Amino acid sequence: MYRERLRDLIDQDELLQCPGVHDPLTAAVADVVGFDTIYMTGYGTSLSKTGYPDAGLLTMPEMVENAKNIQERSSVPVIADADNGYGNATNVVRTVREYVKAGVAGIHIEDQTFPKRCGHTKGRKVIPKAEAVGKIRAAADVRDERDESFVLIARTDARGAVGGDLDDAIGRANAYVDAGADVAFVEGPVDEDEIARIGREVDAPLLYNCVGELGTSPYVEPDRLTELGFDLVLYPVASTLATIAAVHERLSGLKSEGMDALVDIDRAFAETPVGDLHEFSGFPEVVEWERRYMPSDEQEKYGDSLGDDVE
Incomplete structure (x- = not known):
């Protein structure tokens, strides 16, 4: 049900807006607000489960468990962060199987080396393109074997990685789609010109990761993203930042007043x-x-x- 619904939402003309949530509690709040889809943030999951940043510190079972609990508490499709698949192509096989069993509507897998890190921090590296294509092919095969409606999003971090550039990122995104991905996700465009180029040159449904002041990709209004050819937008740490800000404000008041x-x-x-x-x-x-x-x-x-x- 959730997977078919997500595919329908991606196919609609209106941009699909997905707020990031980090646990079932914040997912329940997003449900009350009324979003059509929500996103399990990797950064927020790491912070909420360990208190430490998105630096490859969480394991696949921890991420899958959180995704399963978030989807259980939600009445809408959940897209989950699956990091870099937690290893090579054979690890990706198990990773996708576990996320399918968890019941989420879809995942994104990136082409970073291990350990990975937040896509908007320095120091990222990507694996060779051929290896990454193999991982996406493995993920697509598992999708087709276990549930063809499961949505596979392929993310490339090549734009901001060591030695990377936008040409490489666009080439990788198209190659990942050719390998079977349903949606392309180019992480880290630095301005609207780069975003527009991705919209023109990547032949697939497109996802934009809106991080604003926390990273390299600027705030872009939903209508403008639609004009540029995008189908989904993530607000990855919206609930996490809101939680930290609200708790800090209220506990500071409690301490002083x-x-x-x-x-x-x-x-x-x-x-x-x-x-x-x-x-x-x-x-x-x-x-x-x-x-x-x-x-x-x-x-x-x-x-x-x-x-x-x-x-």
């Missing part, structure tokens, strides 16, 4: 469309499971205990 700040946090939360924490987190659904599957005397606890009403 004490109980008044805590009251303000409660009020601010209550004023959001999320509204009630217990309802948002799914307590009414748990209560319904109890009614449906457990002995009726289990319901007596709700009439003879104290606390918020979670029914």
Whole structure:
């Protein structure tokens, strides 16, 4: 269901906007807001799970587990970061199988060496083109064997890597599409002229990674990206930055103002469309499971205990 839906969204005329989320909680918030697709950020996943940056520190099982939990909590398709496939072409075979089993709608795989790092930091290197093509071919074969609707996005970091340039990146993107990728993702164009050139010269559905001040690729309005030939845009660390900024602000207030700040946090939360924490987190659904599957005397606890009403 999610995979066919993602393919339909990519085929539509309107640009598909995908906010980055780093865990099931931020995914649930994106769901409430109403995005059609969400993206599991690798950087945010690394920060939220380990407290450390996107520098190849997470393993494939950790990434897959997070992707599975995010898709489980979401009512829309999830695109997940699969880094560089966690090894060579044979590793990619298992990586894609695991993401397919996780239930996500699609993934992107990049052509960086191991360990990889954030696509907007210095020091990146890419593997030889022929090796990268083989990895995408392996990924495409697994897609075709396990679920042809699974969306495979091929990312190249050649534009900003050591010794790389845009010519190399465009050549690689087209080669990856020829190898079976559904969508091309050229990481790191530095201005609108480069973005436009990618739109003209890469013959495939296109993804743009909008990082703005955090990296090399500028902010571009959705309508303009559509004009330039792009089909998807990622806002990769939107929820991660929002979380860090909000938590820092509120905890700073709590440290300096004490109980008044805590009251303000409660009020601010209550004023959001999320509204009630217990309802948002799914307590009414748990209560319904109890009614449906457990002995009726289990319901007596709700009439003879104290606390918020979670029914």
